[in-house]
Amino acid sequence: MTASPLPKIKTAEELRSRRWFGPADLRSFGHRSRAMQMGYSPEEWTGKPVIAILNTWSDLQPCHAHFKTRVDDVKRGILMAGGFPVELPALSVSESYVKPTTMLYRNMLAMETEELLRSHPVDGAVLMGGCDKTTPGLLLGATSMNIPAIFLPAGPMLRGNWQGKHLGSGSDSWKYWDELRAGKITDQDWLAVEGGIARSYGTCMTMGTASTMTAIAEAAGMVLPGGSSMLAADAGHIRLASESGRRIVDMVWEDLTPQKIQSRAAFENAIAVAMAMGCSTNAIIHLIAMARRAGQDIGLDDFERYSRKVPVIGNVRPSGNAYLMEDFYYAGGIKALMNNIREHLDLTCLTVSGRTLGENIEGAKVHNDDVIRPTSNPIYGEGSLAVLKGNLAPDGCVIKPAAMDQRFLKHSGPAVVFDDYPSMKKAVDDESYPFTPDTVMVLRNAGPQGGPGMPEWGMLPMPKKLLKEGHRDMMRLSDARMSGTSYGACVLHVSPESWIGGPLALLKTGDMVEVDVASRSINMQVSDNELAERRAALQAPEPRYERGYGWMFTKHIQQASDGCDFDFLKTDFGRPVDEPVI
Numbered sequence: 001m002t003a004s005p006l007p008k009i010k011t012a013e014e015l016r017s018r019r020w021f022g023p024a025d026l027r028s029f030g031h032r033s034r035a036m037q038m039g040y041s042p043e044e045w046t047g048k049p050v051i052a053i054l055n056t057w058s059d060l061q062p063c064h065a066h067f068k069t070r071v072d073d074v075k076r077g078i079l080m081a082g083g084f085p086v087e088l089p090a091l092s093v094s095e096s097y098v099k100p101t102t103m104l105y106r107n108m109l110a111m112e113t114e115e116l117l118r119s120h121p122v123d124g125a126v127l128m129g130g131c132d133k134t135t136p137g138l139l140l141g142a143t144s145m146n147i148p149a150i151f152l153p154a155g156p157m158l159r160g161n162w163q164g165k166h167l168g169s170g171s172d173s174w175k176y177w178d179e180l181r182a183g184k185i186t187d188q189d190w191l192a193v194e195g196g197i198a199r200s201y202g203t204c205m206t207m208g209t210a211s212t213m214t215a216i217a218e219a220a221g222m223v224l225p226g227g228s229s230m231l232a233a234d235a236g237h238i239r240l241a242s243e244s245g246r247r248i249v250d251m252v253w254e255d256l257t258p259q260k261i262q263s264r265a266a267f268e269n270a271i272a273v274a275m276a277m278g279c280s281t282n283a284i285i286h287l288i289a290m291a292r293r294a295g296q297d298i299g300l301d302d303f304e305r306y307s308r309k310v311p312v313i314g315n316v317r318p319s320g321n322a323y324l325m326e327d328f329y330y331a332g333g334i335k336a337l338m339n340n341i342r343e344h345l346d347l348t349c350l351t352v353s354g355r356t357l358g359e360n361i362e363g364a365k366v367h368n369d370d371v372i373r374p375t376s377n378p379i380y381g382e383g384s385l386a387v388l389k390g391n392l393a394p395d396g397c398v399i400k401p402a403a404m405d406q407r408f409l410k411h412s413g414p415a416v417v418f419d420d421y422p423s424m425k426k427a428v429d430d431e432s433y434p435f436t437p438d439t440v441m442v443l444r445n446a447g448p449q450g451g452p453g454m455p456e457w458g459m460l461p462m463p464k465k466l467l468k469e470g471h472r473d474m475m476r477l478s479d480a481r482m483s484g485t486s487y488g489a490c491v492l493h494v495s496p497e498s499w500i501g502g503p504l505a506l507l508k509t510g511d512m513v514e515v516d517v518a519s520r521s522i523n524m525q526v527s528d529n530e531l532a533e534r535r536a537a538l539q540a541p542e543p544r545y546e547r548g549y550g551w552m553f554t555k556h557i558q559q560a561s562d563g564c565d566f567d568f569l570k571t572d573f574g575r576p577v578d579e580p581v582i
């Protein structure tokens with residue numbers, strides 16, 4: 001990496017950690033003696049930036065399994081550059097295991113990150129994350145705390161393998177599950193898929209939420225150049241870890257804080273990159289939350305604007321048809337992709353490298369132009385996401401036209417409405433249930449409060465009957481999210497959600513629903529009078545939680561269109577929190 005040109009403006013006397021270790025008083029005596037209890041001599045920390053390494057490793061976080069030892073490489077870098085590393089474990093928010101949904105805990109990690117950094121003697125932070133919610137969780141907290149921070153992505157896992165075919169995380173589980181249900185593959189096949197789909201540590205290697213969010217983190221300036229496409233199992237990832245450690249020490253001396261990096265233009269760059277990557281729909285929620293923490297008023301309209309002008313050029317599943325993140329890395333990775341869309345980027349934005357985005361991607365080359373396409377030969381001409389509005393979703397909802405059967409771009413069909421997941425699940429397995437290819441299957445009470453936590457239920461399972469008839473897509477509608485590895489004609493994030501009385505709560509089975517992606521509209525063909533009558537009869541549901549974290553969550557969670565942050569975590573909510581003094 002080329003050295004940062006930024007001046008070192010902070011002195012050792014100005015280090016935040018000095019308030020803990022410096023003074024000749026009883027409190028500091030305690031801090032110093034306890035550091036010595038751990039075997040450190042004062043020479044090892046005095047006058048040096050103390051760097052927190054927030055490690056989201058756990059035994060139930062397979063995507064971060066390598067973080068258990070990778071953290072040593074980060075420490076090596078920090079030590080080499082003259083810093084003092086301290087590892088702080090943080091919530092691992094495992095997409096693979098956490099129930100009911102990790103989205104319930106993104107904000108908990110954000111709070112934990114902010115408070116870990118605030119309450120400890122640290123001057124800067126390396127944020128180790130990558131599995132879906134960990135990227136926004138760590139960045140949200142670090143942004144509010146606003147001390148120098150650098151994000152180290154876990155990196156995508158190797159391609160899956162089954163009978164010589166490349167398997168993609170998530171996408172191929174859904175695909176082969178449908179094939180199994182349709183009787184096209186055997187139980188034996190299915191078991192082999194199970195053993196072959198996740199072959200190494202690292203995050204999902206499709207363009208799911210993990211790869212989308214780490215790309216966004218890099219485009220917004222928070223990852224070292226190219227870091228977000230570095231594979232977890234590549235030795236380059238070890239070097240990236242060490243380099244991130246070396247770099248954060250200088251960032252402390254340069255006082256290069258997230259606020260100096262995360263401008264509005266930086267988030268617009270992130271949106272442009274997300275669109276070009278054929279991003280996960282979850283990106284919208286997280287990016288809005290992240291931008292607003294940084295004081296940038298990014299909203300659904302910004303996504304819509306970029307979606308209209310930036311084509312999908314990253315040919316990675318599920319938006320793309322063949323490739324995975326391993327191929328993307330070999331083809332040149334994110335730097336090459338950004339180079340191809342440079343006319344949509346603000347190349348003057350500052351990044352954690354101390355250099356501009358333009359300098360970071362200088363000379364980046366595409367090595368396979370089927371994987372990273374030129375804008376003249378995109379996977380999908382318009383951006384991968386579309387924001388729809390109408391009487392079903394006054395505050396907006398989202399669909400991913402790049403990853404669905406194109407005949408549903410304009411669709412009108414009768415709704416079949418389910419109030420909860422179990423009754424929907426029963427119906428889709430019941431071959432006598434009257435689904436038709438035109439049915440608009442609806443699930444409600446799956447939003448931020450209703451889910452609770454907006455689970456990834458949005459790719460509602462295809463009815464067995466339609467699968468057997470040969471159908472592989474249908475129009476689906478919910479206030480849930482869907483996994484970034486999912487695909488299909490699924491309208492998601494309906495805002496406001498049905499649980500709090502959004503119009504989705506008024507829809508009935510048999511009502512005609514009209515979706516028109518070209519005009520960005522979604523409406524139920526029900527008269528205003530009829531809707532008013534239904535609203536008058538609507539009953540508020542029983543609260544999901546009466547104690548604990550869930551209670552707090554439902555009291556303070558904002559709607560999807562506002563990024564699902566807690567209202568009280570917004571950086572400008574009330575006066576700033578004081579630094580701890582005593």
Ligand code: FES
Nearest residue numbers: 063095131204210
């Ligand atoms: Fe961790 Fe997909 S399960 S990134």
Ligand code: MG
Nearest residue numbers: 132209483484
């Ligand atoms: Mg996911």
